[in-house]
Amino acid sequence: MNAFSSLLRPALFCIDPETAHGLSLKALSSGLLPRVRPDRDPRLARRLMGLDFPNPLGLAAGLDKNGEVADPLLGLGFGFVEIGTVTPRPQAGNPKPRLFRLVRDGAVINRLGFNNKGHAAALERLRARQGRGGIVGVNIGANKDSPDRIADYVAAIRAFSGLASYFTVNVSSPNTPGLRDLQGRAALDELLARVVEARDSEARRVPLVIKIAPDMDEHGRADIAEVVLARGIDGVIISNTTVSRPPLIETGFAKETGGLSGRPLFRMSTIALAQFRRMVGPDLPLIGAGGVDSAETAFAKIAAGADLVQFYTGLVYGGPGLVGEILTGLSRILDRRGLASIADAVGLETDKWARETP
Numbered sequence: 001m002n003a004f005s006s007l008l009r010p011a012l013f014c015i016d017p018e019t020a021h022g023l024s025l026k027a028l029s030s031g032l033l034p035r036v037r038p039d040r041d042p043r044l045a046r047r048l049m050g051l052d053f054p055n056p057l058g059l060a061a062g063l064d065k066n067g068e069v070a071d072p073l074l075g076l077g078f079g080f081v082e083i084g085t086v087t088p089r090p091q092a093g094n095p096k097p098r099l100f101r102l103v104r105d106g107a108v109i110n111r112l113g114f115n116n117k118g119h120a121a122a123l124e125r126l127r128a129r130q131g132r133g134g135i136v137g138v139n140i141g142a143n144k145d146s147p148d149r150i151a152d153y154v155a156a157i158r159a160f161s162g163l164a165s166y167f168t169v170n171v172s173s174p175n176t177p178g179l180r181d182l183q184g185r186a187a188l189d190e191l192l193a194r195v196v197e198a199r200d201s202e203a204r205r206v207p208l209v210i211k212i213a214p215d216m217d218e219h220g221r222a223d224i225a226e227v228v229l230a231r232g233i234d235g236v237i238i239s240n241t242t243v244s245r246p247p248l249i250e251t252g253f254a255k256e257t258g259g260l261s262g263r264p265l266f267r268m269s270t271i272a273l274a275q276f277r278r279m280v281g282p283d284l285p286l287i288g289a290g291g292v293d294s295a296e297t298a299f300a301k302i303a304a305g306a307d308l309v310q311f312y313t314g315l316v317y318g319g320p321g322l323v324g325e326i327l328t329g330l331s332r333i334l335d336r337r338g339l340a341s342i343a344d345a346v347g348l349e350t351d352k353w354a355r356e357t358p
């Protein structure tokens with residue numbers, strides 16, 4: 001962490017964010033970053049959706065869009081890694097520049113637009129890592145110009161069913177026009193019905209998770225909760241990036257369109273998480289994302305109602321050592337609070353967070 005903060009981060013932050021992202025992928029794939037497996041604390045393990053998570057800390061989709069570095073990322077200590085978002089056909093995404101750092105806010109604004117190399121490229125890489133273990137989820141989306149976006153999700157289920165540890169149905173990116181319309185009750189019900197049907201027709205039952213936006217009121221979240229429960233979806237990620245702009249220090253970048261992630265998203269996404277937990281009850285697995293950059297923020301998500309947590313922007317600012325730092329910190333928090341396991345912390349402060357206003 002100290003080396004990253006003093007040497008690597010200033011060098012990376014001197015260059016364009018998207019170029020820096022590409023260099024980070026090359027460093028991971030070349031093995032330049034050491035495997036930093038923290039000592040496993042069995043108290044952090046969870047069994048959810050039929051999967052054994054060695055710890056609750058996951059990498060959110062967006063860093064490894066094409067499944068190029070899943071194993072090096074697991075080697076940093078993540079309990080699970082999510083690749084994507086992948087679409088059936090390759091697409092370039094939105095025009096550049098489309099990625100902006102808000103350094104003093106610990107935030108990023110992106111309008112990448114599902115830039116990826118398509119199903120075939122990701123499939124090739126996932127096939128190449130078969131037998132290596134580790135939980136690798138596949139975040140799936142639709143091509144921008146698709147005439148049938150639901151068919152794109154179904155195609156992904158059929159393509160990756162033998163390789164994905166779980167699927168994340170991404171209907172909440174703000175950077176593909178009209179995509180968030182799929183969160184509406186009727187559209188979401190049709191989408192999930194067809195996706196579940198496709199999943200259940202395959203030989204292997206892969207857990208289905210849906211990722212939702214933070215930018216909706218309680219009525220909108222209640223509609224999603226009802227559809228998710230009715231369709232038997234295995235879990236929900238709360239949340240994606242926000243198109244709103246909380247108070248920011250770097251106000252110039254606040255005018256850029258796109259989704260805001262990082263520290264300013266923490267409060268809004270954690271309130272949404274707690275409110276959703278109250279709507280669905282204690283049993284549905286929830287994954288908290290948005291503003292996690294420390295053991296304290298990760299634990300707050302869990303206390304608000306998350307079974308697992310994800311982060312990505314925190315890694316941009318904290319570097320690869322942050323994974324082990326968070327895991328060590330979570331173990332210390334369990335010690336301080338006298339908790340036997342991280343599962344015992346889930347929902348301890350749901351009511352408190354649910355009463356808050358963003």
